[in-house]
Amino acid sequence: MNEKLTIDDIAAALGVSKTTVSRAISGKGRLSPETIRRVQQYIDEHGYTPNHQARGLAKSRTFNIGVVCPVDYELFDLQYFHRCLQGISQVTGEAGYDILISMVAGTDVAPLRRLVENHKADGVILTRTMFDDPAADYLKKSGLPFLVIGTSPDPDLVQVDNDHLAGCCELTQVLLGKGFRRLALLGGDGTHTITATRRRGFELAYERLGLRPDPSLIYMDVSGVEQTETVVKDVIAKKADCLVCMDEKLTGLAQTACRQLGVVIPRNLRLASFYNSSFLQHSVPAVTALDIDDKNLGSVAARELLSMIDGNEPQNRLVRRYQVILRESTAVS
Amino acid sequence: MNEKLTIDDIAAALGVSKTTVSRAISGKGRLSPETIRRVQQYIDEHGYTPNHQARGLAKSRTFNIGVVCPVDYELFDLQYFHRCLQGISQVTGEAGYDILISMVAGTDVAPLRRLVENHKADGVILTRTMFDDPAADYLKKSGLPFLVIGTSPDPDLVQVDNDHLAGCCELTQVLLGKGFRRLALLGGDGTHTITATRRRGFELAYERLGLRPDPSLIYMDVSGVEQTETVVKDVIAKKADCLVCMDEKLTGLAQTACRQLGVVIPRNLRLASFYNSSFLQHSVPAVTALDIDDKNLGSVAARELLSMIDGNEPQNRLVRRYQVILRESTAVS
């Protein structure tokens, strides 16, 4: 209704100065309880809502944080992104911050640049990291506080990530513990750091047992139905016990390939995924997977970014919120 | 680098007034070409970037638009949302606007209220509409320009939507044209207006041929694997020719159910979807579907909202960008 009520109006109505009103609202400075009460009451009755724009100008803050969303995110990435966003949203919301989405296509950081140059955000979260990430490079130069969700070899980047290394290692260890020795690994885009991390976790599990994975059973940069079918054929030919896929997309491809080739899971081949999804949970048979709390990841990232914005020393965070969920697809025959 | 360069600095450096600089930048008012050139040159050399916050305060605009994203969006909704967002992002970006995401859970519009009350956006887009949508109700009261993507029975809402009615009708007509007479319809959440629209389109196709669908073959509010299996059993028992699913999620459920029940598509039952996805395109067999250009929908919505923000009369828009894609799943045996 009275959208245009300002701090001045209240001051005039109450016969006090706008400083007093400002203080009563922010709670800063010492005021008589009586004054505070009067201001509060007036606000409650007349429905004043502060103008963040003005507040921002005065404090040179926008109370926005930017979140970069790659346009090439696919079906499953979106789920991850959405859950991250939930965590981010919750934390930032409580702190009075809003989320500005910047959609970047490929290596073109123009939208991000706009956001930064126009001073529209106080900090930025990158939800994906790549080697030589142009977005990260740009942000580094900009001087704006930012962090990446994910792990990067770049030590200058503030990083928040799940301990995928430990998680993947653990899932692999569980499989090895079941007696499967010939595990095949199916990996996607090698330019994503997560791919390297998962592979490392896979290998680490072997090393802990003093073993080594069969290098000919590690397939990287796999994508598409045809390629996956080729891999599955090869995996069967090489008599692998179990196929471990790096994410749910690859797992889906593997399932399709198996169905096409008449490979029955878990009878002819076991199947596991380094990333869980409701999809894998409901597929037939349900697929063993590493379950990661993405929402929590978003919360942690947001909290860290807000702390950086407040001038605190940045700190990398490795979140250990995951669990191995064993399902039918890795049943021992 | 010199992030803190303001219009004042430029004015001082060039020995002109800030008004002049402001005009040179905005292109408003008459200035000598020479002055404009000097200002431009200075900006180019020293890298001035305007402060949107201040600009916003002066013009009482935020240059943000809010986009509401329900947290309960699932896998497939997200794809729709993401594509919409691409369209929105492109249009708003070109107009110098940014996108503020407001995640709302269920009927709790608190995050949206925060956004509105803090004057953080000049307008809002709702990417989903429900009957008695609390978000829409709130926005109506707020007075902020907003529109919904989707169709609502509420005549007070500015609506931008694909012509689902025509699209669904067309797909249904194609199926009827193939000689299938006993079409079953599988629908989801009845509180979503889209569900009602799709049903109407389905029925309309029959009416155009002077026919009526078998009411016992229309299944609404279906969700979950078990329920879908029950429906598929029933559909088979009632000797339907084809099962039409309202979206790709239901289609996926139907596919799983068929696989479980040993129902072979398209031999024992034909399958079609009122919403296409890469998923249906790649599944085996590929599924006939209505393909809709969601990105374009987002663009249209964004353009309309910006127009409303500029004070133009709101206008409902019915976008006719769809195509029926026939695939293996509806092959005539």
Add this chain to the structure above:
DNA sequence: TTGTAAGCGTTATCAA
């Protein structure tokens, strides 16, 4: 405990 006044970086309204 409260008030005055000077910012914050723009745009807009007058004059000149």
Add this chain to the structure above:
DNA sequence: TTGATAACGCTTACAA
């Protein structure tokens, strides 16, 4: 063609 100067709504020294 330009320039003072006053908004825009809020915060915050510095006074009182």
